[in-house]
Amino acid sequence: MIKLLKCEYKKTRRKYILFTALLITIIQLCWALYGNYTEFSIKNGWMMFLYQLPLVNAIFMPLLSIIVSSRLCDMEHKGSMFRKILVIAEKGKIYDAKLIYGFSIIFFCNILNWCVTIIFGYIKGFSGDVPIILYLLYLLFTVVPTFAVYIFQHTISLLFKNQAITFFAGVIGTFCGLFSMFLPQIPILRKSFIWGYYGVLQFVGLFGWTKEERYLNAYFEIMDIDWIFFTILIAICIVMYVIGKKLFCGKEV
Amino acid sequence: MKEIVKTNGLSKRYKDVLSVNSLDMNVKEGHIYGFLGPNGAGKSTTLKMLLDLVKPTAGEIDIFGKRLNSKTRIEILANIGSLIESPSYYGHLTAAENLRILQILLDVSPSNINEVLHIVRLDRQHSKRVSSYSLGMKQRLGLAGALLSFPKLLILDEPTNGLDPAGIQEMRELIRSLPEKYGMTVIVSSHLLSEIDQMADDIGIIANGKMMYQGPLNLLHETDNTKNLEEIFLNLTGKESSL
Amino acid sequence: MLIKLLKAERLKLKRSPIWLAFLIMPIIPAILGTLNYSANIELLKSEWYSLWTQHTLFTCYFFLPIMIGIYCAYIMRIEYNNHNWNKVFTMPVNRMMIFISKLITSSSIILISEIWICILFIISGIIVDIQAVLPLKSILIWCLFGTLGGIVMAAVQLTFSLYIKSFAIPVGIALVGGISGLAFLAKNFGHIWPYSLMAYGMNSNSPQKIIESGYILFMFICIVYIIAFILIGSFIMSKKNI
Numbered sequence: 014m015i016k017l018l019k020c021e022y023k024k025t026r027r028k029y030i031l032f033t034a035l036l037i038t039i040i041q042l043c044w045a046l047y048g049n050y051t052e053f054s055i056k057n058g059w060m061m062f063l064y065q066l067p068l069v070n071a072i073f074m075p076l077l078s079i080i081v082s083s084r085l086c087d088m089e090h091k092g093s094m095f096r097k098i099l100v101i102a103e104k105g106k107i108y109d110a111k112l113i114y115g116f117s118i119i120f121f122c123n124i125l126n127w128c129v130t131i132i133f134g135y136i137k138g139f140s141g142d143v144p145i146i147l148y149l150l151y152l153l154f155t156v157v158p159t160f161a162v163y164i165f166q167h168t169i170s171l172l173f174k175n176q177a178i179t180f181f182a183g184v185i186g187t188f189c190g191l192f193s194m195f196l197p198q199i200p201i202l203r204k205s206f207i208w209g210y211y212g213v214l215q216f217v218g219l220f221g222w223t224k225e226e227r228y229l230n231a232y233f234e235i236m237d238i239d240w241i242f243f244t245i246l247i248a249i250c251i252v253m254y255v256i257g258k259k260l261f262c263g264k265e266v
Numbered sequence: 267m268k269e270i271v272k273t274n275g276l277s278k279r280y281k282d283v284l285s286v287n288s289l290d291m292n293v294k295e296g297h298i299y300g301f302l303g304p305n306g307a308g309k310s311t312t313l314k315m316l317l318d319l320v321k322p323t324a325g326e327i328d329i330f331g332k333r334l335n336s337k338t339r340i341e342i343l344a345n346i347g348s349l350i351e352s353p354s355y356y357g358h359l360t361a362a363e364n365l366r367i368l369q370i371l372l373d374v375s376p377s378n379i380n381e382v383l384h385i386v387r388l389d390r391q392h393s394k395r396v397s398s399y400s401l402g403m404k405q406r407l408g409l410a411g412a413l414l415s416f417p418k419l420l421i422l423d424e425p426t427n428g429l430d431p432a433g434i435q436e437m438r439e440l441i442r443s444l445p446e447k448y449g450m451t452v453i454v455s456s457h458l459l460s461e462i463d464q465m466a467d468d469i470g471i472i473a474n475g476k477m478m479y480q481g482p483l484n485l486l487h488e489t490d491n492t493k494n495l496e497e498i499f500l501n502l503t504g505k506e507s508s509l
Numbered sequence: 510m511l512i513k514l515l516k517a518e519r520l521k522l523k524r525s526p527i528w529l530a531f532l533i534m535p536i537i538p539a540i541l542g543t544l545n546y547s548a549n550i551e552l553l554k555s556e557w558y559s560l561w562t563q564h565t566l567f568t569c570y571f572f573l574p575i576m577i578g579i580y581c582a583y584i585m586r587i588e589y590n591n592h593n594w595n596k597v598f599t600m601p602v603n604r605m606m607i608f609i610s611k612l613i614t615s616s617s618i619i620l621i622s623e624i625w626i627c628i629l630f631i632i633s634g635i636i637v638d639i640q641a642v643l644p645l646k647s648i649l650i651w652c653l654f655g656t657l658g659g660i661v662m663a664a665v666q667l668t669f670s671l672y673i674k675s676f677a678i679p680v681g682i683a684l685v686g687g688i689s690g691l692a693f694l695a696k697n698f699g700h701i702w703p704y705s706l707m708a709y710g711m712n713s714n715s716p717q718k719i720i721e722s723g724y725i726l727f728m729f730i731c732i733v734y735i736i737a738f739i740l741i742g743s744f745i746m747s748k749k750n751i
Contacts, residue, residue, distance in 0.1 A: 033681050040685050044692075072571060076684055084677040091590075175358075176676045177583040181530035184575050188534065191567060192541035198548050202541075317599045319751040336747075344601035354596035356587060358524050367517045371600040411596065 017102060017110035021085070030084050031118055034077060038122040041073040046133050053231070058139030060233035062130060063151055063217040071191050071211035074159040078119060078166045079183035085115050086170035104262045108171065112254075116163050123159065127152050147217075147235070154214035157243070161207045161250045162186075168257030172264060204242055207249060213242050268295040268331075270419055270451045271316060276325035277475075278311050285311050287475035288325065293453055293468070296445045300466030300483070301455040304503055308475040309455045310351060313423050316453075317348055330418065344372070347417040349425055353408025357397030361388055361407050364396060365414060372415045382410040385440065401428030409437070420444065422454045426461060438465055459499050473503035510602055514610035521587060522614070527580065531622040534576060538564050539629035547637055556641040557634060561648070564630050565713035569655065570691045571684070573622070573707065577659060578666050578683025580618060584611050585670035594751055605743035608671075612664055612739065619659035623652040647712075654710025654719065657731045661703045662686070664738035671745055700727065703734050 025031075045066055048054075054061050089095050098107060131143050165186075169179045190208025193199075194215075203209030218236045271293035278286040286308040293299045303309050314320040316327060318339045327334040329342050355364050365379045383389045386406040391399075396407060405428050412420055422441070426434045442465055444450045456462050462469060463483070470480040479486060479502055522528070542563035546553055553559035588594050597607060627648060634643065665686070670679040690704035699705035700723065710727060712719055719727060 028675075029678070033678060037681060037685065040688055044688055047692075076575070080677045080681050080684075084675065087676055175525065175583075177525070177527045177579055177586075180579045180676075180680060181527060181534075181576070184572060184579070185530065185534060185537065188537045188567070188572050189541075191571075192537060192545075195545050196541060196548065199544065314751060319595060319598055321748075321750060340601045340603065343599055346599065348595075348599050350592075350595050350599075352592050354592045354594075356521055356593065357591060359521070363520060363523065367520050368596070368600070370513050370517050370520070371602060373513065373601075 014106065014110060017106055018114055021110055021114040024088065025085070025114075028084065028088065030081060031121075033084070034081055034118050034122050035125075037073065037077050037080070038126055041069060041077075042126060042129055042133075045069040046130070050137055055138060056140050057233055058134055058137060059141065059144055059147075060217055062134065063147060064215070064219055064233055066130065066151070067155070067211045067215040068191075068194055070155050070159075071194055071208065072187065074119075074123075074155065074211070075162045075166075075183060075187040075190065075208055077122060078159065078163045079180055079187075081115050081118055082163060082166040082170045083176045083179055085111055086167070087176050090174045090176075105258055108258050108261045111171070112164065112167050115167060116160060119159060119163055120156065123152070123156055127155070150216065150238070154216070154243075155211070157246055157250070158207065158210035158214065161210065161246060161253065164250060164253045164257060165207060168253070168260065171257075171261050204245075207246070210242070210246050213239055213246075269293065269328075270295045270330060271299075271453065272328045273312075273316075274326045274328075276312065276315060276327060277323050278308075278315060278320060279323045285475050286315070286322075289472070289475070289477050290480075291470060291477065292480065293451060295451050296449065297467040298441065298445060298452045298454065298465055300462035300469040301453055301472065302459065302462050302469055302499065303455075303457065303472035305457055307472045307503075309457075309472060310423055312472070313348075313350060313421055313453065313455060316421060317346065317350065318343065319350070344415075345418045346421060347412035347415060347419070348421040348423075349405075349408040349412045350421070350423045352427070353404045354411070355396045355404060355407055358395060360393050360395055361399075361410070362392040364407065365410060368411050368414050374415045378414055378416070382413045385413060386410045387436075402430060402433050405429055406433075409440075416448050416450070418450065420450050420452045422452065424455055424457070426456070426458070434461070441465055471499060471502050478502040510606050511610060511613075514602060514606055515613060518584070518610050518614045522584070525583075527583060528618055528621075531576060531580075531618055532625060534572060535568065535622060535626045535629055538566075538568050538572075539626075539633055542566075543633040543637060546633075556639045557644055557648075560634055560637070560639065561630065561651075562713055564626065564633070565711055568626070569708035569711050569713050570687050573619075573659065574662060574683045574687030574690070574704065575680060576622075577615065577619065577662050578680040578686075580615055581611075581663055581666035582670045582676050582679045584614060585667065586676055589674055592751075594749070598749075598751065604746045605739070608667065608742040608746055609739060611667055612660070612735075612742075615663040615667065616656070616660045619663060620656045623656045623659070626655075627652045650724075651711045654724075654727060655707050657728065658705075658707030658710040661706050661731050661734040661738070664735050664742065665703050668738050668742040668745065671742055701730060706731055706734070 131148065134143060166179060166183055169182055173179055186206060186208045189206045190211065193203035193206060193209040194212035196202055203212045216236050216238045217233050220232055220234055269292050271291060273289055273291040275288040275290065276286060277284065277288050289312060301309055311320060315322050318334060330345060332338045332342060334342055361383065362379060369376055369379055380389065383392050386409050388403065388406050388410060391403065396404065409425060412422065426437050429437060438461065441452055441454060444452055454465065466483050468481060469483050469486065471478045546560050546563045588597055630648065631643065666679060666683055669682050673679055686704035690702060690708055693699050693702035693705045694708060699709040709719055
């Protein structure tokens with residue numbers, strides 16, 4: 014397995030995958046952190062981030078996953094390399110190696126994103142210390158949905174030679190997930206797409222905001238965490254992994 | 267006899283490597299010109315320059331008596347059919363659909379499609395997607411595309427790649443028949459000497475980007491006293507590399 | 510020559526149903542945007558205009574740019590696959606025309622999706638029973654301008670996809686481009702940044718709105734960009750060594 018991972022690393026030289034991923038992460042950070050920081054937002058900064066950032070993640074993380082997974086698999090399709098490597102290694106192991114390699118890149122971007130966000134909060138002078146437990150939860154609730162999305166993208170990138178299909182599937186999914194976040198009235202909607210789980214697992218809410226008074230009486234509050242659906246999400250990951258691997262192994266090259 | 271292709275001091279430099287070195291090539295009308303050389307000698311680059319796919323760094327090219335440049339390229343290309351390197355094809359389309367695209371762009375009669383499919387013996391498989399074809403079938407499709415407009419000049423780069431022995435024999439006979447049947451001039455490259463020996467009227471031997479010999483095939487046999495082209499070839503190309 | 514090329518382009522896209530994505534994609538904001546509109550009806554007072562924002566907001570910043578990026582990457586990709594540039598460039602056609610034919614092909618899909626967005630919008634307006642008169646003229650102009658801005662984006666993306674052989678990287682650029690479009694709009698430079706023009710033209714509640722006196726200027730800028738990128742793209746194509 015270590016050999017296969019090394020192999021993946023060697024294959025991606027001069028492909029700028031990490032570079033592209035970092036670039037997208039930087040853009041995401043710029044977009045997420047840029048804004049007018051009023052007195053209200055400085056005072057409630059830490060909570061505000063926990064409230065706002067899942068939305069940004071719901072846009073960027075799936076797109077990042079599409080690009081990284083497609084880039085990793087496309088180079089094999091292009092040179093018909095699957096025929097060659099499948100002679101050398103087991104199909105299942107290749108599936109795993111690529112998954113681990115690709116997701117490590119995404120995971121690294123996630124961590125980087127998380128750290129920069131916290132550092133930024135300190136620089137801006139948000140009141141109080143960072144609520145580290147909540148932030149660790151937030152990290153967990155970002156990484157796990159992203160992992161689910163990544164398995165999905167990874168599998169279809171491997172299955173379809175035409176990468177336009179994987180891109181469109183991913184973009185449409187992202188779109189559904191994003192919109193489901195704007196419809197908290199219909200909670201089943203976000204729970205039925207893996208892309209919606211950034212919203213399902215959002216645990217800070219904004220209350221007391223009105224159109225007239227705006228933030229005058231507004232406050233953030235921690236809501237109940239939907240552990241049941243977190244468990245379901247993990248189950249979905251496992252199921253997708255098993256099915257994906259099976260499909261890839263059953264595919265004739 | 268009229269010269270269809272004439273190059274003068276044709277050169278191509280890639281950074282520090284001179285892959286084609288002031289090549290003078292003369293191809294006579296109605297002849298089959300065998301372009302011979304080991305792998306990496308500059309055959310493909312030369313042929314690509316004739317097709318304006320690669321821009322020469324020095325020298326001129328005259329085709330059909332016209333200087334090849336941005337003004338004349340369309341007019342010249344309209345009369346050339348080509349098969350360069352591996353065959354080009356859209357994998358999700360069938361052979362007939364692939365040829366249909368070329369037929370539209372070349373502005374020739376749609377009936378040519380069936381005709382060339384018949385010539386290369388793909389008429390039975392023309393409704394299968396090309397991605398499922400074997401390499402040999404793709405090569406045949408590539409040749410069909412090159413023949414589609416029944417051009418005055420046909421440029422074939424290693425056309426027997428991927429064909430089985432029977433296919434190679436068939437391809438050879440087909441190429442042999444083209445000048446007579448359709449009045450075509452053919453440039454065919456190869457690194458296989460035996461192949462050229464049985465097809466060509468004239469040959470050009472290239473090694474390390476330089477033309478080592480050019481002239482009628484039979485003359486080469488006579489001057490060198492050896493009946494074996496292979497020996498001559500190794501002699502010519504070997505001399506260069508030891509320099 | 511152009512007609513021939515367009516016919517050929519259309520044939521090349523046969524059996525690759527990626528245009529379907531352009532039909533499916535607008536349905537999502539149409540359904541969810543309409544639901545959101547009905548849920549927040551007491552907040553969203555401007556009737557048709559509020560509904561329009563709900564329908565198009567994310568579409569023009571993220572999803573349409575990415576879709577355009579994918580489409581452009583795809584139509585360049587099929588030429589990079591299996592040595593097709595070899596064949597295309599030995600056809601007796603002008604290389605600039607090849608670029609233009611690809612631009613027209615992608616423009617038509619943009620136009621189709623804009624019309625589709627428009628139809629879905631009107632249908633959902635009727636479903637939620639908006640009482641006010643439909644501002645049909647404005648909507649049509651926005652869709653038209655959206656198309657024009659989309660063509661600018663397609664010209665840029667085609668140039669990137671021609672220059673960069675990879676499939677994913679130009680799409681990544683489209684994503685970044687779409688977001689940069691939002692940023693430029695926020696800074697009131699939306700009328701001159703190629704990735705903002707579509708959102709600006711579609712008037713999707715962006716910080717910067719197009720006003721009637723700006724119509725001519727908008728069209729002028731779009732056309733300048735389109736011509737500029739046709740020239741750049743053709744230049745790259747003409748310098749291409751296979």
